[in-house]
Amino acid sequence: MVDTGTPGAGEVPGQVTVGLEVSQWPFLSGEADDPQMHAILTVGVDGTEGTGRGPLLAQVLAVDCSGSMAWPPEKLHAARQAAVAAIRMLPDGTPFAVVRGNEDAAVVYPGTLGMARADEETRAAAVRAVHRLVAGGGTCIGAWLELSRRLLAEQDAPIGHVLLLTDGKNQHDERMPLAEVLELCAGRLICDAWGIGDGWDGQELLGIARRLHGSASSVRDEAALAAEYEKLMGRLLAKTVPELEISVTPMTGAAVRYLKQVYPGEAELTPEGGDSTGPRRFVTRAWGDEFRRYQLCLSADPTGRPHHEDLQLAVVAVGVPGGTDVRLPPPRPCVVHWTDDPALSARTDAQVDHFDLEFRLAEAIVDAREAFHGGDAGLTERSLGRAVRLAHAMDSDRQLARLTALVEIEDAEMGRVRLRPGVRAVDFEHLITESSHSTYGPASDLSTGRGRGAGAGGATVTCPGCSRQAPATARFCPTCRHDFRGPS
Structure with a gap:
């Protein structure tokens, strides 16, 4: 796990700790048409294991049951087995539902427009419902996500997650446009999207995952899907910090262009707060013991600013919305050094x-x-x-x-x-x-x-x-x- 720092004053044993670093090459040319400072922020969380916090998850399993899933029969069999593997891993008390997706969407378990609470009886009933899934119809992924959003909106779990599986392209998008649904879902749930078979669209899955802060993945061998679902569920159940907020406060003459996640995968971050010249807040979702990297882009104006010295361009900080006992790092500066030396301004941060x-x-x-x-x-x-x-x-x-x-x-x-x-x-x-x-x-x-x-x-x-x-x-x-x- 990433080292987030040595224990300091006030740190409580077993406390969740957050670390922050800023990596940048500070030298910019004052003669550039549009000077921009790029930096990589690394945020790490440690100590979530063994804190006594239970899972914070509400889970929807969205299974493609369109007609193309019927052949070869191994596809639907693998989809059923993977859903069963995920259901069996759900801890008692976890809200969950199974959604059957084709050109429409329907809750096949618990059978009503709601979610069940996981226990021995409900898990067994959900497994039986999954084994009864049959293939037929087309594909409208927007309908699957919209139903999932409505289900999760009724839950008080801090982390709403959709595990979506498809073998085809979104051929019935006109029934419920995916782009519109993604805007409704953004910030309200996380979605990991998986491809199986040979008819799905990788760019489509990436678009879903990036907008909803998940990942896009696929299996070449259908038989491997259940094991992959188990790994994913294991990672999900380890996440006990629902949100972290990254705030960027630009100094006079600077503005925030964007902040985006670049590791472990790309994710869109929508700023909250005022205009680009004021403080901007970016909410990141669902943390366990892990680290992520973000690319920050700031515009900078050299007019009237001294050259040949480090100047603070912005301050970056990490916080927890609502407040909690998480130990946070001190704010970090992002600096600029205006230079006339082209050998310095031509270089970039590694x-x-x-x-x-x-x-x-x-x-x-x-x-x-x-x-x-x-x-x-x-x-x-x-x-x-x-x-x-x-x-x-x-x-x-x-x-x-x-x-x-x-x-x-x-x-x-x-x-x-x-x-x-x-x-x-x-x-x-x-x-x-x-x-x-x-x-x-x-x-x-x-x-x-x-x-x-x-x-x-x-x-x-x-x-x-x-x-x-x-x-x-x-x-x-x-x-x-x-x-x-x-x-x-």
């Missing part, structure tokens, strides 16, 4: 660099998917080659291993690859969801509040046009203007 590379890698994978669907094998290879080059620049063996399922890598640094024979459309969907789970990035140390990667200059790659080194985040070579997005 952690910011890392997550920019991950974002661009995800873009390359989506481009490859679109090219594959369009029948353009050459563009598919070039897009996957770009993804390989970025993964190599990140030094990410995990991302490279995922990509080798689709391509044979001839030269990772140059991005030369060859599409493997037999690649299917669903392979790109799996790659999209797998790559949405971020890698950790440069090392950090919450005990000191400083990122050890804070002074790094960022990764570089060899330009295939002129063989000079270029920043891995560059879209064009600064020497010969080679387009890194095009063919090598």
Whole structure:
């Protein structure tokens, strides 16, 4: 677990402790058209285990029962087994319901528009109801989430969670538009979305997960789904801090552009509070013993500000809405150092660099998917080659291993690859969801509040046009203007 600091005065043994660090490269050019300061905030929570707090969860299991789930029969069997595995893990007293989803949505357990409380009898009854699920109809994911929202709204549990499974695209969106439902659900529940079979849309699942602060995942082997549900439920049941609030207070001449979660996956954060020049509050959901990373973007105005010294640009703090016995870290500054030295202002923080590379890698994978669907094998290879080059620049063996399922890598640094024979459309969907789970990035140390990667200059790659080194985040070579997005 992340070290959130050594015990200090006033700390109570067994108390939940929160840590905060800010990693940034402070040097900006005062001549830039739109100066922006990017920083990575790392927030860690420790001590939730053994506190005596019970689970804070209310759980809805939304199971796709559209007609496509009928074949092959292993799909619906795996969906039933996974739902049963999750139900059996629910502690006594946990509110829960099972929703059958097709072009509509219906509560199949407890059978009324409400939720049951888990105990030996209700878990057994829910298992019997799950085993009676049959496939038929279309797919309207918005209807499933809207029913889940209504169910969870009646509960007083601090953490409302939906575990959603689908094997197809959202073909009946007009019945209950997903985009509208996501706006209604945002901030009211968390959703983890899973794909099974070969007809689902990875981008669609990512959109749900990012808006509702969950994750998008998939299984290649239906038989693995039950074990994955058990792992997910284990993590959920360990979360005992319902919310943490990150507040950013900009100084005069600064404004908050955005704050977004970048690790362990990307999630949208909607600010609360005044306009961008005043304090902004961002609520994050459902914490156990874990850490997450967020990218903060601030605009800055050098007019009338002194150069060649560190100036406070904003103050970042973490709090608990409603107050609790959680031990919080002191606020941390985000600074700027206006400089005329282009060698300083051209560099970036290593952690910011890392997550920019991950974002661009995800873009390359989506481009490859679109090219594959369009029948353009050459563009598919070039897009996957770009993804390989970025993964190599990140030094990410995990991302490279995922990509080798689709391509044979001839030269990772140059991005030369060859599409493997037999690649299917669903392979790109799996790659999209797998790559949405971020890698950790440069090392950090919450005990000191400083990122050890804070002074790094960022990764570089060899330009295939002129063989000079270029920043891995560059879209064009600064020497010969080679387009890194095009063919090598």
